[in-house]
Amino acid sequence: MNLSRFKAxxxxxxxxxxxxDLALPAASALLASYAVSGGLPDLLPFILAIVGAYxxxxxxxxxxxxxxxxxxxxxxxxxxxPSMQLSKREAVAWSLFLFAVAAVVALYLNPESxxxxxxxxxxxxxxxxxxxxxxxxxxxxxxxxxGLVPFGVWLAIEPVGFLKAxxxxxxxxxxxxxxxxxxxxxxxxxxxSRDVVGDRAEGIPTMPVTYGIPATSKMVAIFWLIGVAxxxxxxxxxGLGPFYLVAAALAGVWLLLQNLDFxxxxxxxxGERLFxxxxxxxxxxxxxxxxxxxxxxxxxxxxxx
Numbered sequence: 552m553n554l555s556r557f558k559a560x561x562x563x564x565x566x567x568x569x570x571x572d573l574a575l576p577a578a579s580a581l582l583a584s585y586a587v588s589g590g591l592p593d594l595l596p597f598i599l600a601i602v603g604a605y606x607x608x609x610x611x612x613x614x615x616x617x618x619x620x621x622x623x624x625x626x627x628x629x630x631x632x633p634s635m636q637l638s639k640r641e642a643v644a645w646s647l648f649l650f651a652v653a654a655v656v657a658l659y660l661n662p663e664s665x666x667x668x669x670x671x672x673x674x675x676x677x678x679x680x681x682x683x684x685x686x687x688x689x690x691x692x693x694x695x696x697x698g699l700v701p702f703g704v705w706l707a708i709e710p711v712g713f714l715k716a717x718x719x720x721x722x723x724x725x726x727x728x729x730x731x732x733x734x735x736x737x738x739x740x741x742x743x744s745r746d747v748v749g750d751r752a753e754g755i756p757t758m759p760v761t762y763g764i765p766a767t768s769k770m771v772a773i774f775w776l777i778g779v780a781x782x783x784x785x786x787x788x789x790g791l792g793p794f795y796l797v798a799a800a801l802a803g804v805w806l807l808l809q810n811l812d813f814x815x816x817x818x819x820x821x822g823e824r825l826f827x828x829x830x831x832x833x834x835x836x837x838x839x840x841x842x843x844x845x846x847x848x849x850x851x852x853x854x855x856x
Contacts (some may be wrong), residue, residue: 559631560645563616564609571830574837576604579704579727581844586723586789587709591848596660600707603656604700607668610649611675611696617642618679626749660707662714667703671696684754687761690739698732723789726781734778737771738829741813744768744822765817772810775829779803782836786843795843799836806832 565572580600584592591597616623616632617639624633631637637645650672657665678692705724710717743750743757744764751760758767782799785791806829813825 556637556641559636560641562631563613563637563642563645565612567827568830570834571837572605572608573601574834574841575608575701575731576601576704578837578840579604579701580708582723582727582789582791582840583705583708583721585791585844585848586721587718589848591844592708596708599656599660600704603653603660603664603668603707604704606649606656607653607671607703608697608700610646610653611672611679613642613646613649614676615679617646618683622746622749622753622755624749625752626746657703657707661710663710663717664703664707666714667699667706671699671703674699683757685756687756687758690736690743690758693739694732694735697735698728701731702728721789723785726785726788730778730781730785733774733781734829734833737774737778737810738826740767740771740774741822741826741829744817745819745826747819759819759822763817764819764822765814768810768813768817768822771825772807772814775806775810779807791840791843792847794846795839798839798843802832802835802839 577597580592580597584590592600616630620632620639623630628634632639632642653668654665657668674692675696678689678696682689682692702724705721705727709721709724711720711724712718740758744759744767747757747759747764749755750757758770779799782803783796786796786799809825809828813821
C-alpha cells in the first residue's frame, strides 16, 4: 500500500471526529467502573474497550461512505471514494476489517458486549443502506446505533448479568445511552443540513430536504436541550463531583447558544459549523468525565500517602 492510499484509508475514519470518538469509550469505561465499584477498570480491558469501540464507530463511517458515493460526488467530491483514491471494494474490506477487530475485542471482554455490537451494527447498516434514502426519519436509526456504543463499553467493563455474571443494570448506563442517542439525533441532522445540496440532487429525503433547514434547526435545538439536561442527570446518578457538573453546565450553555444561533441563521454553512461544534462539545464533556473520575479516585489515595 503506497502512502496516498494509506492516507485515503485514514481519511475514511473521519480524523476530525477522532477526539470525540476516542473520548466516548474512554469516558464510558471509566464511568462504568467508578459508578459500580468506586474505582478504576483494569488497564488491559480499558485499552481494549477503547480500541474496540473506536473500530466499531469508524467501521460505520466507512460503510456509510460506501453507500453514499453518489451523494458525496456532488457535495464532497474530494472524499476518498468519489475522488477514486480508493475503490468501493477496498473501502468495504476496510469496514469489515474494523468491524472484525471490534467483534474480537467484544467477544474477549464480554459476550453481552458482542451482542450489543451486533445489534448496533445491524441498526446502522439499515440506516446507511435503506433508511437514509427512504424516510426523513432515518436519523432515529443513527441515534439508536450510537447510543448502544457507550452501553456496549459499559457492558465490557461491568457486565449486567445476562450472559456473564455482573451487578445488574446501573441507571447511569441507561442515562448515558439515552444522552448519546438523543444528542446524536441533533448531531446527525446538523450533518444532513450541510449535505442538503447533494441529498436534494439525489432525491434523498432527509429532514432538511423534506422540511427545510429552519424547521430542522429547531428540532436539533430541542434534542440538544434534552441532551444537556441528561448530561447533568448522568453526573448526579453516577456520583460524579463538582468538576464534571460545572464543566457539563458551562459546556452545555455554550452549545445551546450555538444552537440558538443556528435557529436564527438556518443555513447549510451554519449547520456544518454546529456539526463540528457539537463534536467539540462532546469531546469536552467526555474529557470532563475522565478528569472527574480520575480526581475522585486518585486524590483520596494521594491523601493517604
